[in-house]
Amino acid sequence: MSDNPSSNRRRTPIWLAIANALRNDISEGRYAPGDKLPTESRLSDRFGVNRHTVRQALSHLTEEGLVRSRRGAGSFVAATPTDYPIGKRVRFHQNLRAAGRRPDRKVLLIEQHAASKGEAAALNIQTGEMLCYYSGLSYADGQPVALFETLFPLTRLARIEAALAECDGITEALRRVGVEDYTRASTRLTAVLADATQALHLQIREGDPLLRSTALNVDPAGVPVEYGRTWFAGDRVTLTIED
Template structure:
């Protein structure tokens, strides 16, 4: 009796799944191109595409149009409470926290920023924008604004460290608390999709928040766009 042969695409899928399980490709890593995989396995690209589709259907891989195929990462738990600390949250989830700075400048605040930070219209603010990563996977794009006159050394400090908590401590603010958080569902625009390795129109969770000194005025107004399938936001009532 002849033993049925395993379809080649299933063998390729099993091999790639083994590579991922062995850590050869970590969560967030980009796989080689279809052409490179076809050359590796000695097959045509259609066969590779079927193997990748199988892994994608089982939640192991995610294809991002124009960017490639990536190893999927489980959602990161991200608590939001009275004290929200990015590096602490990510480490608690067992991931390595990182930030990539996209913009750091001082400019006049707009009307919404002035209201949030209780500033006069046009008062100077330090704008800090970047990407938040967990284990090399971008999970959010953020924009934080700090009133220059309340934290006069913030821009210079953020040139040296990426942690907001550490930067505030270096400027004489040892503690701060979350005054409010608003959560909204939005869609990724083209730039956000590029930064977060998503497709334009993919779901994002936008949080708008104000942090203040425990008994003082607001010191940070922040907007964060989380990749909707990479975080689980947990609101605590501490």
């Protein structure tokens, strides 16, 4: 604050002062979540320092989780971590909307294949029965939060493939094929490291930590309707376990 960069009695390093100034700008709403910050070049002009000094400030804010930068695109104010409750009912879109955030999703692939031994066991069906494989990305406020791949038994849900392609979410698609309600039967969590493909999709770095959830959803009669795995970007989501 009262530090003068040209003073030789400098208590705080220049980069820290810059980081504080930027953090202040953000907290005061001068830069809102999702906004693009000025380029490093412009910031180094504004603060009258070398670009590397600005970079150190930005890298500090990045580690704090306040800023996220994309090579070639710029630096952006990060959205706050999404709190993601896991309990009897897990509804991605509803959860996010309830938290005042804008949910979205992107379809990567929808296709059919025959159930392997493991998949059949998980869904409690016969090996070789047809499944619908559905993978995609979940976004919160335009920021990728999770990568999922999930399986639906086609013998139970014949028209799920078309429904998934047309609807905005799994809940909606399941309702269209006659599953009015479903609940979470089991959830298993582990931590893994992102491989190159996952990192690409989630816009994080290879080797960054992911939270992997393996879950089974069943209809009111207890029949499995969906079995899937989800990889959450570790720094963008907080999972909360409910009773």
